[in-house]
Amino acid sequence: MSTLLFSPDALTERLETLVPELTEARHDIHKHPELGFEETRTQAKIKAWLESLGYEPCVSAQTGLVADVRPDLGTPTLALRADIDCLPMHEHTDLPYRSVHDGKAHKCGHDGHTAVLMGVAKLLSEKRDALPANVRLLFQPAEEGVRGGGAKVMVAEGALEGVKEVYALHNWPGYPHGEVRVRAGTMMAATAEFEVTVTGVGGHGSQPQHCRDPIVAAAGIVSALQTVVSRGISSEGGAVVSVCQFHGGTANNVIPDEVRLSGTIRTFDPAVTEVVFDRIREVVRGSASTFGVQAQVEIHPDYPVLVNDAECTAAVERVATAIVGPDNVTSDELPMAGGEDFAYMAQAIPAAYFFVGTGNDELTSPVCHHPDFDFADSIIPLAVRMFMGLVEDRL
Ligand SMILES: [Zn+2]
Ligand SMILES: [Zn+2]
Incomplete structure (x- = not known):
């Protein structure tokens, strides 16, 4: 009443x-x-x-x-x-x-x-x-x-x-x-933030053969991350993974040692959230090994x-x-x-x-x-x- x-x-x-x-x-x-x-x-x-x-x-x-x-x-x-x-x-x-x-x-x-x-x-x-x-x-x-x-x-x-x-x-x-x-x-959505630190070997921009370029590796990681949602979860899953920051380098003739990426994750189902987190870690690990660099991933779950x-x-x-x-x-x-x-x-x-x-x-x-x-x-x-x-x- x-x-x-x-x-x-x-x-x-x-x-x-x-x-x-x-x-x-x-x-x-x-x-x-x-x-x-x-x-x-x-x-x-x-x-x-x-x-x-x-x-x-x-x-x-x-x-x-x-x-x-x-x-x-x-x-x-x-x-x-x-x-x-x-x-x-x-x-x-x-x-x-x-x-x-x-x-x-x-x-x-x-x-x-x-x-x-x-x-x-x-x-x-x-x-x-x-x-x-x-x-x-x-x-x-x-x-x-x-x-x-x-x-x-x-x-x-x-x-x-x-x-x-x-x-x-x-x-x-x-x-x-x-x-x-x-x-x-x-x-x-549930929200989470992720940060990836890609560590390579820097050096002179003219001598890439002596470096492990973290910029190229990080670019590869950004591309590979696009498959977390498109190839990782079903059509009903629904998720967003966006790389929103990409920082590295200080000069046009220096290959840096380190690149940092970060972004946001949005999901609507706890089971999907777990899959997305796992796939991000796998994709970053796999890409890093392909490019011969080290990569660390940190995922911080935010609002449910x-x-x-x-x-x-x-x-x-x-x-x-x-x-x-x-x-x-x-x-x-x-x-x-x-x-x-x-x-x-x-x-x-x-x-x-x-x-x-x-x-x-x-x-x-x-x-x-x-x-x-x-x-x-x-x-x-x-x-x-x-x-x-x-x-x-x-x-
Ligand atoms: Zn607001
Ligand atoms: Zn508001």
């Missing part, structure tokens, strides 16, 4: 005054971006907002916050999560609220996710007495590329203990504006596969269908090869993660992690509605 906290009309009216407030908060967070586990200003801002609404937030994962709407009603029925960290990159926009910290920018829209959950916090606080059960709000630090992300720390610190379900959303400019995309089962629970996914689909209509709720292009540390939360308890499309008509909006990206404020009302709808559906 669902509990209606706001009638659709009442929520529309309430959002008229709330959305400008959230947009202002979003711009302020955007202007002062903070990297994972350094989000002290962001944390203080959220804390002040929550305390002004009668919450008693607790610190979690150093720079994160956990806040219960009705702690007097015991363990929460559901939790909602927003990530709050920025990326280590430059902002190229001339927005009035552009980043004031060189080399740090909100280029994944976590500023928007934070503002949306702040909005939900406000709406829930206004209906506190009407809530039949507790709801937990998770403001999570360090989603971006920090090994063992903030979600893992929050889970380890017990932020989900006793909680029945957890939900999270992500804006996505590659999907049409106002579309909700979700699927049960595998939703996002994000698996959406069937019942939680059905709830997201139900809520989204009521808001945006059945034509705008799809599982197209999913699972996605991106990684998400929300996967740790989904390992701990039933969970669903969904995308809210923010793309323009031509779908040419800069994607997340692009220097020109900016969170689409126009999606704030839908994102708030989705979380409020889930609260109403699940209580």
Whole structure:
């Protein structure tokens, strides 16, 4: 049985005054971006907002916050999560609220996710007495590329203990504006990084016969790595192995001693992950011996596969269908090869993660992690509605 906290009309009216407030908060967070586990200003801002609404937030994962709407009603029925960290990159926009910290920018829209959950916090606080059960709000630090992300720390610190379900959303400019995309089962990839150090024998560029050229060997390794996926796993497997860095050499007439390669691995199934890891090690070892050089491989598993629970996914689909209509709720292009540390939360308890499309008509909006990206404020009302709808559906 669902509990209606706001009638659709009442929520529309309430959002008229709330959305400008959230947009202002979003711009302020955007202007002062903070990297994972350094989000002290962001944390203080959220804390002040929550305390002004009668919450008693607790610190979690150093720079994160956990806040219960009705702690007097015991363990929460559901939790909602927003990530709050920025990326280590430059902002190229001339927005009035552009980043004031060189080399740090909100280029994944976590500023928007934070503002949306702040909005939900406000709406829930206004209906506190009407809530039949507790709801937990998770403001999570360090989603971006920090090994063992903030979600893992929050889970380890017990932020989900006793909680029945957890939900999270992500804006996505590659999907049409106002579309909700979700699927049960595998939703996002497992991620891992690999590093290969190729050690040969350097020397004069004119005397290759006296060298063991690590550049040629490394080039051979890059080519051979292309077969890990294409020849190593079945058509259903699905995996990505990308060499993204290739470093070696200091001068045009010197064959170097060493070349370093590194890149990323994305998989959707633990069995496939093992095969991919094994094949990378074999291919590097074999290629190195062909070229008469030494090669060392290090593979660092990062986030696990994000698996959406069937019942939680059905709830997201139900809520989204009521808001945006059945034509705008799809599982197209999913699972996605991106990684998400929300996967740790989904390992701990039933969970669903969904995308809210923010793309323009031509779908040419800069994607997340692009220097020109900016969170689409126009999606704030839908994102708030989705979380409020889930609260109403699940209580
Ligand atoms: Zn990101
Ligand atoms: Zn993100």
